[in-house]
Amino acid sequence: MIDSDEQHSTRVLDADQAVPSGYVSLVYGGxxxxxxEWGDAENDDGTCFRDPQQMNPPANTLTVAGIAPxxxxxxxxxxxxxxxxxxxxxxxRATWPAESPGPGLPDWSHWHALRQKAEQGTLCELEAEQxxxxxxxxxxxxxxxxxxxxxxxxxxLQRHDQVLNSLxxxxxxxxxxxxxxxxxxxxxxRAP
Amino acid sequence: xxxxxxxxxxxxxxxxxxxxxxTPAPGLTRVRTDGFELLVLPDRVQIQFPPAADDADxxxxxxLGGIAKTLPHTPYSAIGLNNxxxxxxxxxxxxxxxxxxxxxxxxxxxxxQSKAQERFGCxxxxxxxxxxxxxxxxxxxxxxxxxxxxxxxxxxxxxxxxTLNCNLHRDLKDLDVEPTRELTRMLSRxxxxxxxxxxxxxxxxx
Numbered sequence: 001m002i003d004s005d006e007q008h009s010t011r012v013l014d015a016d017q018a019v020p021s022g023y024v025s026l027v028y029g030g031x032x033x034x035x036x037e038w039g040d041a042e043n044d045d046g047t048c049f050r051d052p053q054q055m056n057p058p059a060n061t062l063t064v065a066g067i068a069p070x071x072x073x074x075x076x077x078x079x080x081x082x083x084x085x086x087x088x089x090x091x092x093r094a095t096w097p098a099e100s101p102g103p104g105l106p107d108w109s110h111w112h113a114l115r116q117k118a119e120q121g122t123l124c125e126l127e128a129e130q131x132x133x134x135x136x137x138x139x140x141x142x143x144x145x146x147x148x149x150x151x152x153x154x155x156x157l158q159r160h161d162q163v164l165n166s167l168x169x170x171x172x173x174x175x176x177x178x179x180x181x182x183x184x185x186x187x188x189x190r191a192p
Numbered sequence: 193x194x195x196x197x198x199x200x201x202x203x204x205x206x207x208x209x210x211x212x213x214x215t216p217a218p219g220l221t222r223v224r225t226d227g228f229e230l231l232v233l234p235d236r237v238q239i240q241f242p243p244a245a246d247d248a249d250x251x252x253x254x255x256l257g258g259i260a261k262t263l264p265h266t267p268y269s270a271i272g273l274n275n276x277x278x279x280x281x282x283x284x285x286x287x288x289x290x291x292x293x294x295x296x297x298x299x300x301x302x303x304x305q306s307k308a309q310e311r312f313g314c315x316x317x318x319x320x321x322x323x324x325x326x327x328x329x330x331x332x333x334x335x336x337x338x339x340x341x342x343x344x345x346x347x348x349x350x351x352x353x354x355t356l357n358c359n360l361h362r363d364l365k366d367l368d369v370e371p372t373r374e375l376t377r378m379l380s381r382x383x384x385x386x387x388x389x390x391x392x393x394x395x396x397x398x
Contacts, residue, residue, distance in 0.1 A: 021240075021243050021275070021276045021277075021278075022240070022241050022243075022245070022248060022273075022274065022275050022276075022382075022386065023238055023239060023240035023241065023274050024238065024239050024252060024256060024271065024272065024273050024274065024379070024382070025236050025237075025238045025270075025271065025272040025274065026236060026237045026238070026256055026259070026260070026268060026270075026271050026375070027235060027236045027268070027269050027270040027271070027272070028235065028236065028237075028266045028267055028268050028269055
């Protein structure tokens with residue numbers, strides 16, 4: 001039997017603690033409509049969704065589908081940095097260069113203070129020794145960072161070179177075409 | 193019958209853990225941070241928040257908004273703002289009557305026999321937030337607690353859960369829509385959408 005007591009029916013559920021589980025879907029390409037809940041592939045009026053062929057982005061453009069999975073799973077520090085920028089995540093990982101502030105690293109403000117004192121000629125012997133050690137360390141870290149950066153940038157620079165070469169090739173072809181078209185035509189009956 | 197104290201009820205935070213929402217799929221990439229979880233699938237990017245997240249709108253603007261601005265050539269086709277509520281009966285004895293009164297349509301009633309074991313759901317949709325479509329689906333499901341059915345175990349009736357799925361869908365393929373701008377506008381509505389759906393969930397109590 002159905003319990004029809006009004007008092008009962010108004011107090012059945014407790015929604016005060018109903019904190020929702022929230023998520024946002026951003027759909028691209030010819031994928032589904034982002035309608036997680038109903039899962040239909042048609043609009044309300046029965047029309048189908050846009051032809052996936054029409055949804056192709058222009059060639060040579062960067063898209064989420066094109067780069068995100070590769071970037072997110074990459075172990076390349078530069079890619080990881082890009083992910084950090086893209087997702088606005090404060091980037092702190094074990095693979096990040098050791099010169100980031102952390103335990104066991106020198107207080108660089110002390111180094112700057114010592115350099116200033118050296119410029120003013122007020123450096124004592126002990127401070128001079130400290131400055132020398134810190135400067136050597138700074139140089140070492142700087143070189144290491146440069147090497148790392150160069151290694152990370154290498155594939156990007158290679159791609160960049162390829163693009164530049166392609167552009168140079170296209171430019172050469174264009175100038176050749178322009179040169180050809182500027183020459184007087186040798187065919188009879190054709191306007192000069 | 194009295195409503196039981198809230199402290200004795202399971203909250204959605206306990207019922208839904210963020211990690212349970214996803215099904216592993218080929219090509220899935222997942223990034224977890226303290227504030228959100230980002231999922232990249234071949235056809236979508238999805239960001240999910242812990243149930244109690246208050247600053248989700250800031251993450252949305254920074255992460256999804258940032259992605260949309262950084263990669264404007266992506267053919268964005270739709271955005272869905274989803275909120276899922278799970279509410280458990282405070283009083284299992286009155287559940288059948290409440291469920292019938294709230295969700296049963298004349299058509300459904302014509303198919304059933306007015307018995308306490310019958311359960312009803314509901315779905316409806318309406319236009320909202322300037323061009324978007326809000327779709328609501330309420331479902332009753334039985335979640336059998338551990339020990340139910342055993343001697344001394346919890347009564348089966350107490351395990352009913354009403355799941356309220358609220359999906360605000362915005363089609364970005366309309367010709368008059370500039371996807372990146374519209375995406376940003378929709379993302380900025382997150383808090384208002386959440387409030388509206390929460391109010392819908394609470395209206396079940398009235």
